[in-house]
Amino acid sequence: MFQTFDSHASPDQGPPRLAALREALEAEGLAGFIVPRADVHQGEYVAARDERLQWLTGFTGSAGFCIVLPGVAGVFIDGRYRTQVKVQVDLSHYTPVPWPEVKPGDWIRDHLASGEVGFDPWLHTKDDIARLETALEGTGVTLRATRNFVDAIWPDQPAPPLGKAFVHPDSLAGETSADKRARLAEALRSKGERAAVITLPDSLCWLLNIRGADVPRNPVLQGVAVLHDDARVTLFVDPAKIDEAVRAHLGPQVTLRPPAAFVPGLRTLQGPVRVDRATAPLAVAQELQEAEVAVSWGDDPCRLPKARKTEAEVQGMREAHLRDGAAMVEFLCWLEAQPPGSLTEISVVRALEGFRRATNALHDLSFDTICGSGPNGAIMHYRVTQETNREIGRDELLLVDSGAQYLDGTTDITRTIAMGNPGAEARICYTRVLQGLIAISRVRWPKGLSGRDLDPLARFALWVEGQDFDHGTGHGVGAFLSVHEGPQRLSRISEVPLEPGMILSNEPGYYREGAFGIRLENLIVVQEAPNLGDNRAQLAFETLTFAPFDRRLILVDQLSPAERGWLNAYHAVVLAQIGPRLPDPVRVWLESACKAL
């Protein structure tokens, strides 16, 4: 099993650690300290040594931060984690703060009259700190870059990971690393930039056509790199992670240096050096500026090229999704056959991982499976533990959000399943969520629009009934990389134009706290849309995910003819694509699950 069910959270250890941290701050003359979830790489998955937020507070979510002040310690969490945080932190010592509704700057103003608040500049971006500094203007509070005071009081902090890197074949990448480096170097030269600093591990892995094993669920190598304007790369990683095969693959244009050489290396660069103000640690720019190397603020040069998948990558994703779809269908068939009252959330997670392992191609999960029954389904990023595990009731909804890492692609699929008869209200809400998914699946749009422009289509059926969901409609997805990648997304805050090859999730939901949760998710890829006669240049989504939606939860008479047409066509494709990959009894089940509605 990849997934484990122990509770990392230790709410009881929070208060003494908080006291120790405050003592250390006081000794330094600091009024406060900011503890982000982020590591140097600003990734969603962090190594054990970087789980500072969890170690301090108990909160295990994938995003958030804690601001420790003398009288109060605020744990800032977004809409996904409102419920989860309440059971993971000691509420007598930590105060959950709804974010981004409450801005950290405003919160600090309200709780601190004056003093210095420390932060570790390797864990915050320029944008983060600049935003906070603006918010604190005119107050008596200032920020100070300091060492990391959590590390200082964490005696048994784990060492950095040493996962082995491995080659990602050109046949799956669709473009050699040399070609990528040459293309990006040309872009640097055209802007007069001499180099770019790359701190995002998935950018690094994409650029070099390698993968790694430093963090769970995300097959990336943790390291930092400098891309020079002549297409050479200096890669700063622990040499223990690079074997002969990878060294040979990287070739003479890539120089390996140990991590400790990064800062001295930065200081000897010729400027201007491109640094991403939204993703690179502030310390990178500070080091460059101290050494009088000109900084050119710009995007990580890999982000957009990486987001526009090659045809080989899309083809790999298609194959991965057919394999994963067959495992999902086996799982759904198995689930329906289990006697009522015989399952727990953990047993469901184990079974699903078992079906994926049986493909003999499973490299890892792409994230810990979210399996929430009844009220747990309303906890958007619920991860079941031995403590929270519950028997699945006889008339409940079961929300299962899961995904896999295969060498040829990354999957992410959510289905919500009727366990028994969950009632009329669940069915009507399920149908509205499905209508949102269908709208995104069907839409074609004029070139130039961003995810922001499409996001409302996924919500319309809920909005008109006074309902909504407090997360984006979709995130970018990597190709055998992070299941969450930028910059593409379907969200109110996304202004990045959608372009062919971008892969996203399409996952509207509806959550009723204390009762049930519904989410439905397919992955989709942006494609040029065929001309239907009016010669309008449009884009559209191709759906990558194939698994049936639970027909027992669909109120067919609520659908429009076009929605019903899409659903029946989708189910027909599911049967045609997945059916031949299944053993007979499961195929028979799928035939009935995919019958026209």
Place this chain on the structure above:
Amino acid sequence: MFQTFDSHASPDQGPPRLAALREALEAEGLAGFIVPRADVHQGEYVAARDERLQWLTGFTGSAGFCIVLPGVAGVFIDGRYRTQVKVQVDLSHYTPVPWPEVKPGDWIRDHLASGEVGFDPWLHTKDDIARLETALEGTGVTLRATRNFVDAIWPDQPAPPLGKAFVHPDSLAGETSADKRARLAEALRSKGERAAVITLPDSLCWLLNIRGADVPRNPVLQGVAVLHDDARVTLFVDPAKIDEAVRAHLGPQVTLRPPAAFVPGLRTLQGPVRVDRATAPLAVAQELQEAEVAVSWGDDPCRLPKARKTEAEVQGMREAHLRDGAAMVEFLCWLEAQPPGSLTEISVVRALEGFRRATNALHDLSFDTICGSGPNGAIMHYRVTQETNREIGRDELLLVDSGAQYLDGTTDITRTIAMGNPGAEARICYTRVLQGLIAISRVRWPKGLSGRDLDPLARFALWVEGQDFDHGTGHGVGAFLSVHEGPQRLSRISEVPLEPGMILSNEPGYYREGAFGIRLENLIVVQEAPNLGDNRAQLAFETLTFAPFDRRLILVDQLSPAERGWLNAYHAVVLAQIGPRLPDPVRVWLESACKAL
């Protein structure tokens, strides 16, 4: 009749006028000159003396501009006017340029290597000129503020209008002018501004609770004003336009000055003075800056308060729409009774104005009726003239977009009607447009969204079939003011959050050049949405317009249950609200037009 059918366009007079203009420019050492449609007030309706673009080129559209260079004269027109421009200008001397697809700066770069291009700073805003200057950076072309060279060669240019102002009663406005002035003056003081310049006539009329008669269709007084931070106003207008009653209404806090006193008045102000960079003439800021009066760039202080209608204004609009709806229903009933082949576009326009006149409350039309049959329906802002008038065919679509100015409100409604049997393709396209209108009518959304976020909902049914329309989904509408007002709109380019009281049009369309045009339009007002259980703060639209949609064009089996439900409920309200206002035979017709589908 308010509307006339003569053709203002004189394409044949374009070439000699263009030659005269080029001669005048050459004498001044200028390589070019920009001729906007705009007047000092940046309004859509301009006085006869300000019809420079039409006088020079022949083009009569309500938006656009001409850039005259030595070898080429580009007439920049947006998607609404692509077809119209081709028949109104002499194409051997004028080149239509699709705008905003082609940016004027890029176009000038492509057609002029170097030299000075003149413009009249009273007819362009700061934003206009700044944008153009940025686009011309690094070229040999510069801009120069000059006198107006069209005026210089226009011997019989009409005099400025002298329409009489009149009082708009507080009972309809819902707030006294004194209260508005005090509220806005307080906002100025809170920003440390000493005064604001107001150049938009509808802002002026709203602020002073007056109306005017200087331009057709738009009951505004043309003038400019300064609002001081102590709530006094200096109003610069020709005294001939202000009678005793208006003078008494304005009260002692409003000082009247002749137009010629405006520039000297500006130069003696204490700064900072607020100027709107998007709507005020650039010359205003230039005069202030020359006199060393500090300019504070900001919004016209009236624009947002005016857009948020008072309950009295909304109530007036409701009453105006019931009155107008009854006239529309009489018209639609009459139209259906006419023998095939007996009507022309002009006869239809005359009949519709007749029904509106019969209300005995018609103050003016709110714009010249657009009545396009068959292929003329595809000309988005078609205004029928004796030259273009055509007999309405036996199996065509007829698009009628019209509106009225009543003392209590402004209306704007479009219906597309089947004359005979226009065929299956027209019906399917009509149904998709109707689905767009229904989506906007039904939507509820979280507070904070702008028109941009809702615009795609109106297009979805068209988009998925490869279709679209090249105009916004809706414009703001004034309360017995301009039928087009800002800043609220339903459009891809609108970032202004929608707020309760804002009135907009909801008018998706579909146009097939040379064949037919479809547009359906209701006015809507933003309201707080009732809580449906999830306690989400949402807004929604109340529909103001009541008239049936042509049931012969609706493919009911393409609608979702919710769309069909909305349509039937709407028709039931039309019958209930309008029926009692109709003579018996028309009511009988309406009963059948509103039967459930």
